[in-house]
Amino acid sequence: MKTNPNIRVLLFAAPALLVFIAIKLVPVILGMGYSLTNWNGIDPSWRYVGIDNFVEIFTRDAHFWTAMVFTIRYSLFVVILLNVLALGLALAIESQRRTRGLFRTIFYLPNMISMIIGGYMWNFIFTQVVYHFSDNWGWMFFDQSWIGDPTRSFYAILTVAVWGGAGYLMVIYIAALQSVPQVLQEAATIDGAGSIRRFFSVTLPMIKQAFTICLFISLNNAFQVFDVVFALTGGGPGRSTQVVAINIYEEAFARSNRFGYATAKSTVLFAVLLAVTAVQLWIMKRREEEL
Amino acid sequence: MRRLILVLLVLVALFWLFPLLMALLNSFKTRAELFTNIIAFPDAWNLDNYVRSFKRMNYVRSLINTIIIAAGGISGIILFSAMAGWVLCRVKTRLSLFLFSAFVFSMLIPFHAIMIPLYQVARLLRLSNSLGGMGVIYSGLGVGMAVFMYHGFVKTIPLELEDAASIDGCSGAGVFFRVVFPLLLPITATISIMNVLWMWNDFLLPLIMLRNSRKYTLLLSTNMLFGQYGSDWPAILSALILTVIPVLLIYAVLQKQIIKGIVDGALKG
Amino acid sequence: MKKTAIVAVMVILLAAVAYGGGRTEASQAAPADRNVTLNVMMSFPRFTEQMEAYFDQFREKMLAERGIDVTIVLEMPSSEQYNNILQTRLSSNDAPDLFTLHASADLPTYQKAGYLADLSDQPLAATLYPNVRETVSIDGKVYAVPFESTVWGYLYNKDIFEAAGLEPADTLDEMKRVVEVLKANGHTPFLLAFQEQWVPQLMTALALGGKVSGHVPDWVERMYANNGSYREVEDVLDIIELIMANGTPRAMETGSEQGAANFANGRAAMFVQGTWSAESILSVNPNIRIGVGALPVNNDPSCTMVNLATTTSLAVYSRTPEREMALALANYILDQEASSALYESLKFNPVATVHQFDQFPWAEDASAYVAAGRAYRDLVLPPAVTDEQGKLLQSLYVNQIDREDFIRIMDQTFAAANSAR
Structure with missing residues (x-):
């Protein structure tokens, strides 16, 4: 009694498919529909404007592209910092004996907390606590604007993003490191490889998969970053830390009220994300095959 | 060398705990105390801020609401995705490949792109302003990722078990619920942990x-309290601490499982 | 260990679901003929407790007078999120029955979209002072209950001014002298709290209002017709630069509430902030004597004016299913007996004949300007323009842009807002 396999597929996938269609697919399609209108999100009367919104994004919307460039710059920095730090912490922790568990617990801790809450805690640090260092202890390095300066607020955001995200990547790297067979390390040592050499020729190739995953995760998160920036600077001062997600949010909900236009922007963001991911997967796949 | 690394680790760890410690210390102070010395221990471990925040937040009720939403969401995600992930992995047709790709690609949709239309849909289906409805919405948002992970995990389970079961006369559903689902427990734990944290x-x-x-x-x-407290940092901080206490308690108890779950989620997904 | 943990978690989850599912809404024992639920959304979370208490009074009154049990669900999102949430609700046919709006910035948009009930025939409309009534009216019809109707300029600390023998300045040169004297006396002239964009934006609101009303009354109209430029009102940046150059440090780290607290503690002599912050200031230092001054723009005193505005107002949703109770609540906001106490506790100015309390001292200062004809009505600019002004002033403060950039970008923004309409 071989039924059509597609019927079986549909039967078992039905519940997931149903919620998926209702909660994700329909809103996406509706959103794409709105992106072709001039709807302001309030007024029930709106009209179809074709691809005007997209034309405007690509020809006249400097703010959007500034935000895009900032997001790319942020993503680049945060992905590198996160992965270097996470891998570094993982290696450092693995070199310890008794304190391993403790450090892992501590570094992972921020991942348990909502970034809205974490962001507010750091807001407290950057607007109140740092000035204690300069005003009472004379550490004048701290006597500057951390979240209100176009350059330094970038570093402040990076700090909080790394604080909030490194632990997650770190535990992935730890697991990957632990899966590297001890025999390989020993063999390399017998062959006369030093610890740095061992890291590059034995450890690194073995954790390539973890590396791929961590890059994928961190890049995706970085491109959609919202909470950290929202809680720390709100995109300011001016627009100097405005990321794409905040640009879209403001376009739709803050004073400009151009909801149709904002959905057009999110469609563009979606397309960029797809492209970045596709390229990334393609490169990684080729690399992995080469090995 | 190991000593040096230990020292570095301790320094980084202090930096990691710094915002939490600062929030904790200052949440016991009065505004005047905070102003005079932000780094010092409070003069007294005064619980006034906490009592006030606890009441104003309607703490117990909020906590229960959060638990209900997370419980509802996770039940939906687990059940729906396990079924879909399994069938999409086991039955290779063009349709199943297409559906699987749809689930995977949906992971890339930025939430802001669907925010307003999602609310409209939720209204229509009477899911908004309801704790149960929130569970359904989270199921919809979460299945993409979970299907992807179940799909990956099923690949690693030998097919023989299922074949044996169906020879024994188990129906498709029987095979799934009696044989496959229990085998999925490790990844189920992983998915639960990841998603509960996200929803929470x-x-x-x-x-x-x-x-x-x-x-x-x-x-x-x-969040509601931020507006009410204005610039009263000690009171705000007490609310922040109250909010993180439940997750930190859970983390203290289930730390190993949580970290293992997260790692498995990333590496085996 | 692992199994126990998982079982424990599941038990907790199940218990939670059972608790949630098994619990019904607490039933009211009160002998009511009818139960009504009103959803109210307001944008000032600082006043949550006061509003809740006021709604309780309303509930008692309705129960006693009409036998209707009104449950009021009050939602108070923070001001940054308010528009977002309200908009989502309205566009999904899930509007609250009553909601607050900024009278000059938002009322016209929502009225045009047909969301606002006409309140002209309601008892509340008859009690409004005529000048206040105008601020919540469109084409002669009243669309909202004014909450905060205020005459505002910058705030100054009367004690500091008197000790230094100073009067509020009428011209830019006088203001420069005031700044010098204050500095010579060891005071910081201005309190800067620029973390939230709407606070620096107040400087443009005041300076632009004065300049436009005094010198180029057709400017706004021409800007809407793409036939004007910020070049014509360039002097507004003179006073703004003076303020920025003589303010408290760490402006970008200071939020509006923190700023109010710092002003209350005497950290600076002046604060470009509306009288709506009086409650915050007095809660930190009840003894401070606050004055209101008109912000000079240039050396022509006719441009030095205060702003007449209704900021927060409460509107009734036009298609509310509970029209009767929603209107009753709107009217109750200006209730003969109860309203005075509410407005006074919120430190809001009297807006209607039902208000029996004395003007606050700072309101008297401001009223003196009005009496002298030195007041203008809030300029109505496109929201995107107002928003951009706030952003650019932050950028100006951190030296990311200069005056020329400000003028150029604002002209572009205004043109873009025109073409988006």
């Missing part, structure tokens, strides 16, 4: 969906 710490969705403050989650109740 999510802010924007409940903010839009829940209008009745009796249905507020912990984060929403805290």
